[in-house]
Amino acid sequence: MTMATLERRAVLGLGGALAAGVTLAPGMTLLAAPAERTEASAGRRWAMLIDTNKCTPNCTSCLSACRKENNVPLFGEASRDIHWIRKVEIRDKEQRRPTVNLPVLCNHCENPPCVHVCPTEASFVRKDGIVLVDEHRCIGCRYCMIACPYKARSLVYHETKRGPESNPEVPIRSKGVVEKCTFCVHRLDNGQMPACVEACQGEGKGAMLFGDLNDPRSEIAKRLHTVATKTIRADLGLKPRVYYQGL
């Protein structure tokens, strides 16, 4: 790993996508830095557990919260809209098993093919296992979109603008590059939960649980020990870090 890479990763480690988006030059930032930050730690492994039994078909709170938090616009074109998280309905082809509704987002895979295929190392894995895209390095080749088996990535097809509603702590989506869920890395580094998890809890559903897999005292680590969970397409060997209960 070169010095430049190390530095870049340190920057993204501190402020995640936020710092990458707003740091103009050393010591010169567009946005005020949040008061408390925790550095990305190699000891952590962030993960999510989604209980599909608690996720109701019509609820889209996590989706709206994500859009708002991360300045993810809707262009109004079904095939080109950006979705960092979406609700998927699955129906058994033989109609023997129940229909399930579940949110699908980037799985922050341990063996992420998106990172493997990225020619510029714009897609990379942070020390704590979060898979990020450095939007200043992405050349928009879209190879990562071809390689991700979860359709977790979107290309930004149109210019987007910062508006009064935009979250000033997160950069606006940038035309011509590929983006995806960051597990709200900027919030994590400030000691907060991802926006979707918070919204789900706020709705009283509590279908999403988020935490550090490596911390045996964490709720998620305990739940993974006690309930049966699945990951999507575990057979591909990517080791996704979004687990599902009730699938």
Next chain:
Amino acid sequence: MIDEFAAIKGDSQGYWKLLLGMGALLMLGGLAFIYIEVNGHGVTGMNNTVVWGLPHIFAISLLVMASGSLNLGSMSTIFAVKHFKQFGRFSAFLAIVMLAGGLAVLVLDLGRPDRMLLVMMHMNFRSMFTWNVFLYSGFTVLCFLYLWSMFQYPQFTKVAGSAAFAWRFVLTTGTGSIFGVIHAREVFHSAITAPTFVAISLTSGTALSILLLLTTFRLTERELDLRLLHALRNALIFFLLLVLYLLIVEKFTKFYSPAFYDVESWILTGSYAWLYWGGVVLLGVVGPLLILFNSHWGNQIGGIALASVMVVVGLFCFVGFVLIAGQAYPMNMFPGYEMSSVFQDGMEGSYTPTLWELMLGLGGVGVSGVLYLLGIRFFRLLPKKATAPQGWDVAWHP
């Protein structure tokens, strides 16, 4: 036997018209690039399901033909078919110009082409794209050396030609592997994808060379011995049979496993089946074989030229099929389940290219065309007269 090489005069109206035509395509490509760059990929037909479109079909097809263009040179340098030595320069030069056209489109279609240099600065050696950067640059250098040796240092021709020959196999394996290694895409994830790309580079490169030789020699009123054309026809038949073999083996293997029934049935009967059967199988392989095996057409210039056109169109269909059908086929995230969402999960992707993409793709053809026309005018790439020795004939005729 091997007549002197000579640059073409290039002062006829026809030459200038052709050059202008190719220049116009190049300009159109440039225009489309600027338009897409300014407005974003929203002005193309691509979307978040089909993320690579018509420009990529042009780019990859040109790159595949680049590697195949080296066939004629390799026939003389590697396989010691002496009568093809006279086409060695043409062959190496053609490889370079096709590569230039293909790469231009590939780079200009990036979401952020202004950052292209980043690829050179931060390389991820696990990425097939990174490997392709090396493979393409290495191939260009080797073709230059090969060409140079043919002009100046014939004693090195064998070494340079052999290196370029080996490299082109690795190169096209690399191009095919861009697709073949991707586990997520059931249509093209296969160990046989890359060898099929190699085989198709052999057919399309030979077909392109036949077409260019025929037109260039005809328009410049140079003599091209029909027996040489027949030898190329035989090579083309052999390569076509190789493609057919690989296509059959792939289908046979896949249909043996129930896990592939869904995707394979979709390939053969789904929305892109017309492209598979009509473009890849009929136009690209079976049609040309029928013509070339026909005792009348297979021996005629017209028949061989028609078969060659079909092979080149078939290449575009093959690449188009791999790319578009490969992406349009829904990701199988929950085997055994149907899925739906606002992100079009479970739905077949749709893609209608726009004029801008066509212009960008044709721009690549323009780059190759202009370079070729300038090359044959300023360098002694082609023999004044292409002949084979008296009494020699190819071993087999249909």
